[in-house]
Amino acid sequence: MYVWFRLLRVAVTGRRRGRFKMGEESRIPLRCLPSDIDMNFHLNNARYMMLADLGRMDIFFRSGLLTTARKRGWGPLLGGLQVSYVREIxxxxxxxxxxxxxxxxxTQIIGRHRFVLADGRTAAIILTTGGVYDFRNRCFLEVGEVMAAMDNDHPPRPPSEEEKAFMASHQGLRTLAKTFD
Structure with a gap:
């Protein structure tokens, strides 16, 4: 079951939380519900990915990306992710x-989702790669073009070693997946 009611809450409360600017954090308080757990009574591994959707959607709503994308026939698409579970929820x-x-x-955007416990410790971390797809021209856009369309002048920082390794691993796995076609 998808997290529709949580997504609705994120969408409705977005204005109250203000416009998202690059370099900031999206922070969404959550609780592990019975619909989130597995047979070990902790947050199911697949649910982490669904909840990470909420963080991305919050940024898409509050940054103006969804509005800009819809006007231009674009869409944000997730390319892949890597997760590390550290503590249970x-x-x-x-x-x-x-x-x-x-x-x-x-054309790649690197995102990070941290699941932070009440005591400040990280329970899990997810790195994502994605991009903005131009459905009319059937291609991914250079992220600089997307940022300019959103009037964002925040420059990207160089990728860290972990991010470079993640991007390379993701690209290698994509290449492998295409060999099965």
């Missing part, structure tokens, strides 16, 4: 989803 436990756009290079 138990049933009824409160936590915060902290989402950031870390950097971008060419």
């Amino acid at each position: 138990r049933l009824w436990q409160r936590f915060e989803l902290v989402t950031t756009i870390e950097t971008w290079e060419g």
Whole structure:
């Protein structure tokens, strides 16, 4: 079951939380519900990815990306992700989803989602790569073009070693996947 009611809450409360600017964090308080758990009574591994969607959507709503994309026939698309589970999130436990756009290079945007427990420790971290797809021209856009369309002048920082390794691994896995076609 998808997280529709949580997504609706993120959409409705976006204006109150203000416009998202590059370099900032999206912070969404959450609680592990019965619909989120597996047989070990902790947050299901697949649910982490669904909850990470909320952080991305919050940024898409509040940055103006969705409005800009719809007007131009574009769409943000997730390319891949890597997750590391560090600590469990138990049933009824409160936590915060902290989402950031870390950097971008060419057509790739690197995002990060941290699941932060009440005591400040990280329960899990997800790195994502994605881009903005131009459906009319059937290609991914250079991220600089997307940022300019959104009147964003925040320059990207160079990717860290971990981000470079993630991008290379993702590209290698994409290449491998296409060999099965």
